[in-house]
Amino acid sequence: MKIKKLIQALPAFVMLTSTGVLANNGYVNFPYPTVISATPSANTQTLSSTEYWEVVRGDELKTGVAISFTGNKSVVLLSPQYSHDMNGQKRAPAVAENAIELHTLQGKASLSATYNRDEMSGYGFAPGSAAVQANKLAGQNATLRLNQKISDDDLYLLHVKESDSPYQLNVESNVMVQEEAALVLHADVTGAKNIKPKLAIQVSAPDGQSIPYHFTNDKLAFDAPLEHVGAREGMYNVVVHSHSMVNGLEVKRSVRLPFVHQRESASVITYSLSEQTAKHVTANVSLNVSQEGRYGVVATLMGYRDGKQIALATSEAAQDFSTSETLPIRFTLPKGATGPYQVNILELKDQTRLQRFVQNELVTQ
Known part of the structure; x- marks a missing residue:
């Protein structure tokens, strides 16, 4: 369902980027058609299976x-x-x-x-x-x-x-795994009360190489550093096979769960406001870049209208970075908007390695 929504959103994304401002460093800026107060920060996925x-x-x-x-x-x-x-x-x-x-x-x-x-x-x-x-x-x-x-x-x-079996394997795990962190993975079988399934787990890298691990207390820890960063080269895969004996029947189930291994390559430090007119506000967001690449920031401008603080506008900007520098983000103000303004950083995107870091933080100037 999430993939379908993403595909549906792509035409709007292309349309918006085509109206952005381009420069030699590949700079692009575009306003969102609707204001976003926060980016969903859930880092879990739940998959169910009646197959093996x-x-x-x-x-x-x-x-x-x-x-x-x-x-x-x-x-x-x-x-x-x-x-x-x-x-x-x-x-x-x-x-x-x-x-x-x-x-x-x-x-x-x-x-x-x-x-x-x-x-x-x-x-x-x-x-x-x-x-x-x-x-x-x-x-x-x-x-x-x-x-x-x-x-x-x-x-x-x-x-x-x-498809019509009452026994369903449900597996919950992380979508993104930060560097040197374990993958949290919990499994149970619906319909098999008080029966904990025996699990056999396989982990593979985007290139198909098997990854050694140990699994205890719902935590899957990797025995060697994960080499692939982001989703540019594909995703890691965890295949879970479960085995349960229920009323003399051998109930087998399998499920495949992808995840992305992430490593911090940049971070948001602060911002300053430059352009402030009745129609536009520009925030210069400072990025600390540890790895050269293309980075984008999604941010929402907070301000006032009718005496109440609200989210006024959401914009996204991106450009190529070879070192730490600022990224200008221009917001289009709705009628009646006034300051003082604050910038809520929703998401930092590493577009080179295909990583996303949910922020949802009011950054200080």
Whole structure:
């Protein structure tokens, strides 16, 4: 939902930047159409899952992979993966849809090739993948087999989605992790009362490298410094797999959570007011820059109208910095606005490394 709102806001952003003032240092300044009193400072994300995924071998699919069903409409997806042997890299054979079999105590289950494809969109239907829907198997344990010619060392990604299951993995974690700080991560399974799930966690860098860690008391601490700063090269990923036993059923769930590793590269020191007219006020914001790059500041001008102090206008300015200097931010005043004025710094943006630092502070002159 947040991504959708961001995409919707981009045309307005482009329109506003096109009306800004440009200089040799790439300076741009534009007013916001609405006044912002504060930038949301929440640094948490909560993701929920009624699905899981795991890699299975060909010999396992021949003998049977155990699946516990907790919903009556469960989609089972198999995707061929790459593996290495003495001859180099190889890819498992494509999956024939009619070769996927589920066996329960009552015998071979009836499977449907019709399922809600919207629910499975974005799930990585690689070439050679096949999916089926298992209906009315809630509360049953089953065995998954692939009845076709495959090698024992072939690898497949098994993905099971149970949209109507009462058991849902909920994971809350940080969106941004400051340098040398731990990632706070809490997980529980809805519907599994008084049962704490067993967790298996994988952490990877934007380049796919695995990150060593230790996890205690809902804190995931990294055993080595995180090298990638900001989101310019991509985001770090945490994959959480949970395992719970509920009423004789093995409830598995998986979820993927991205986060950004941040390191302070600049900070706001103070500001001074220069231009003050009936229509405009300009604040010169001093930045202490420790790393060369392009920085932007979102700020709101506080002042008075009808004798009450209110937020008058919000503007954003940005420019290239090679050293510490000031960034002018020009505000357009509404009618009837008067001083004395104060500047509320909402957000500092490192546009080079794609970092954002929420401020929400009245900076002193």
